[in-house]
Amino acid sequence: MAEYKPPTTEAEFKKNFKQKKPLMNATEAFYESSRCLFCYDAPCIKACPTQIDIPLFIKQIHTDNVTGASKTIFDSNWLGNVCGVVCPTGVLCEGACVYNHQDVPPIQIGRLQNFATNKTINSEKNIFKVGDSNGKKIAIIGAGPAGIACACEARTLGFEVDIYEAKELPSGLNVHGVAPYKITNEEVLKEVEYLQKQLKFSIIYNTSIASKEQLKQLENDYDAIFLGVGLGKTRELRLEGEDKEGVIGAVEFIEELRMKHHKLVVPKRVVVIGGGNTAMDAASESARMGARKTVLTYRNSKDNMGAYGFEYDLAISAGVDSLFNVTPIAIVGNGKVEGVKFAKTEMIDGNLQTNMKNVFVVRCDLVIKATGQAKQGHLYDLIDNLDAGNNAIIKVNDETFQTSNPKYFAGGDAINGGSEVVNAAYDGKMAAQGIHSWLNK
Ligand SMILES: Cc1cc2nc3c(=O)[nH]c(=O)nc-3n(C[C@H](O)[C@H](O)[C@H](O)COP(=O)(O)OP(=O)(O)OC[C@H]3O[C@@H](n4cnc5c(N)ncnc54)[C@H](O)[C@@H]3O)c2cc1C
Ligand code: SF4
The missing domain is CATH 1.10.1060.10 (Alpha-helical ferredoxin)
Known part of the structure; x- marks a missing residue:
C-alpha cells in the first residue's frame, strides 16, 4: 500500500499523481x-x-x-x-x-x-475542414466535453459557433473534475486548442448565462442553442454542523486540487462521505496529497456502492481506509470540524435502517461530501417550455437531441444526470447533426 508525503513542489505533485495510463x-x-x-x-x-x-x-x-x-x-x-x-x-x-x-x-x-x-x-497537422458556410449561427452554453464536441461538429457542417463559458478554462470537468492521475491540465487544454485552431469556433469565457434577458438575447441572435451545462455544485446533506469550517463538497475539493496542485494544503485526517466514483477519486486524491488518514464512508455495503470496483481498488491502493454501513448524522466541532458522528445502518426486510443506538464519532480535520451534484434547474426554469421533469434532467429526443423547446438542444450530464466524458462527446456531436437536420427541414 502506497504512502504519500504532502507534495511541496510541482515535481512532487506529479510524482504523487503519476499517470495511470x-x-x-x-x-x-x-x-x-x-x-x-x-x-x-x-x-x-x-x-x-x-x-x-x-x-x-x-x-x-x-x-x-x-x-x-x-x-x-x-x-x-x-x-x-x-x-x-x-x-x-x-x-x-x-x-x-x-x-x-x-x-x-x-x-x-x-x-x-x-x-x-x-x-x-x-x-500540429491540420486534419479537419470547416464546412462551407450555411449562413446560420449556433450558441452553445458550456464549454465542457458536450459543448466542445457540438461546436466541432457544427463547424464541419458550416455553422458559425460561439460558446459561452462561465469559467476561465474550457473542457468542463476534464480540467476541473477528472482525477489528475488520469490526465493533466496541459493535455486537456492542448486538445481543445488543437481543435479550436482548425475549426475556429469562439469561446467567450467568464460568461455565465444565468438570466432570462441573456437567454432572450441568444434566442434573437442565434438560429439554435445547445445546452451543455453539465451539473452544478455538490448537493447539501442538510446535516447538523454542515456549515462548519472544514466541510467541503467533493467537486469543489477536486476543482481546487486541479487548479492549485501542490499549493493546496490537505490536513492530516480526512473523512469522505459517499460511495460513487467521485467519492473514490476524492479519497484517493486526499491520500495522494499526503493526508495521514483518509476514511471512505458509505451508508450501505461495499457491494452496493455505485463506484466501479477498479476505482475502489485504486483508492485502497493509495492507502485509503473504508467504513461501510454507516450514515453521517452530524458534523461535530467547535466552529471548525473535529469529526463526523455516524450511526450504523443495517438492512432489514430490504430497507436500509439507521440504528441510532449504535453511534460513534470518527475524528477528522476535513470532511469531503461526495454525495452527488445538484442539477441546473434554476437555468432550465428560465427557458420557455423546457421539459426537465421533476428531477431537473433535460428531456431530449433520442436521435436529434432536441428539447421540448425546438430552438434548444442539449447533451452530456445535463441530460443523463452524470455519466462519462465519452457520452457527453457523443451527445454534443449528435446534437449538432440534429440542429443541422432541423434547420434544413
Ligand atoms: C469528480 C469527477 C470525476 C470524473 N471522472 C471521470 C473520469 O475519470 N472519466 C470519465 O469519462 N468521466 C468522468 N467524470 C464525468 C465527466 O467529467 C462528465 O460526464 C463530463 O465532463 C460531462 O460533460 P458536460 O459537457 O456535460 O459537462 P461539464 O464537463 O460539467 O461541462 C459543463 C460546462 O458548462 C459550464 N457552464 C455551466 N453552467 C453554465 C452557464 N449557465 N453559463 C455558461 N457556462 C456554464 C461549466 O463551467 C462547464 O465548463 C467525472 C466527473 C466528476 C464530477
Ligand atoms: S470507449 Fe470509445 S472513446 Fe473510450 S477509450 Fe474506448 S474506444 Fe476510445
Whole structure:
C-alpha cells in the first residue's frame, strides 16, 4: 500500500499523481497494435458510446499511419485524445475485447487511441475542414466535453459557433473534475486548442448565462442553442454542523486540487462521505496529497456502492481506509470540524435502517461530501417550455437531441444526470447533426 508525503513542489505533485495510463512509445504501440484480431462485427466498436472504428485505427497505427488513425478516432469522437485515458475502458471497449474470453489481457485500446491522437496533436497537422458556410449561427452554453464536441461538429457542417463559458478554462470537468492521475491540465487544454485552431469556433469565457434577458438575447441572435451545462455544485446533506469550517463538497475539493496542485494544503485526517466514483477519486486524491488518514464512508455495503470496483481498488491502493454501513448524522466541532458522528445502518426486510443506538464519532480535520451534484434547474426554469421533469434532467429526443423547446438542444450530464466524458462527446456531436437536420427541414 502506497504512502504519500504532502507534495511541496510541482515535481512532487506529479510524482504523487503519476499517470495511470502513461503515453505509449512507438515500439509499445507497434507491438500492442499487432495483437488486434480484427474481429468481424467487432464487439469493442459496439461497446464504445461513440462507435469509433477501433480495429481500423489500430491497423492504421500498426502500418505507421498515425495521422489516419487520429482521423478515424476524431471522426467519431471529438474528444478522442482525452477519452483514451479517462474512459473507464474496462467496462467499455476493452471490457468487450474478445481476449477477455481467453484469459489474455485485452488490447489497450484507450492507450493506443491516446498515443495516436497525442502524436497528431503535437505535430500540429491540420486534419479537419470547416464546412462551407450555411449562413446560420449556433450558441452553445458550456464549454465542457458536450459543448466542445457540438461546436466541432457544427463547424464541419458550416455553422458559425460561439460558446459561452462561465469559467476561465474550457473542457468542463476534464480540467476541473477528472482525477489528475488520469490526465493533466496541459493535455486537456492542448486538445481543445488543437481543435479550436482548425475549426475556429469562439469561446467567450467568464460568461455565465444565468438570466432570462441573456437567454432572450441568444434566442434573437442565434438560429439554435445547445445546452451543455453539465451539473452544478455538490448537493447539501442538510446535516447538523454542515456549515462548519472544514466541510467541503467533493467537486469543489477536486476543482481546487486541479487548479492549485501542490499549493493546496490537505490536513492530516480526512473523512469522505459517499460511495460513487467521485467519492473514490476524492479519497484517493486526499491520500495522494499526503493526508495521514483518509476514511471512505458509505451508508450501505461495499457491494452496493455505485463506484466501479477498479476505482475502489485504486483508492485502497493509495492507502485509503473504508467504513461501510454507516450514515453521517452530524458534523461535530467547535466552529471548525473535529469529526463526523455516524450511526450504523443495517438492512432489514430490504430497507436500509439507521440504528441510532449504535453511534460513534470518527475524528477528522476535513470532511469531503461526495454525495452527488445538484442539477441546473434554476437555468432550465428560465427557458420557455423546457421539459426537465421533476428531477431537473433535460428531456431530449433520442436521435436529434432536441428539447421540448425546438430552438434548444442539449447533451452530456445535463441530460443523463452524470455519466462519462465519452457520452457527453457523443451527445454534443449528435446534437449538432440534429440542429443541422432541423434547420434544413
Ligand atoms: C469528480 C469527477 C470525476 C470524473 N471522472 C471521470 C473520469 O475519470 N472519466 C470519465 O469519462 N468521466 C468522468 N467524470 C464525468 C465527466 O467529467 C462528465 O460526464 C463530463 O465532463 C460531462 O460533460 P458536460 O459537457 O456535460 O459537462 P461539464 O464537463 O460539467 O461541462 C459543463 C460546462 O458548462 C459550464 N457552464 C455551466 N453552467 C453554465 C452557464 N449557465 N453559463 C455558461 N457556462 C456554464 C461549466 O463551467 C462547464 O465548463 C467525472 C466527473 C466528476 C464530477
Ligand atoms: S472513446 Fe473510450 S470507449 Fe470509445 S474506444 Fe476510445 S477509450 Fe474506448
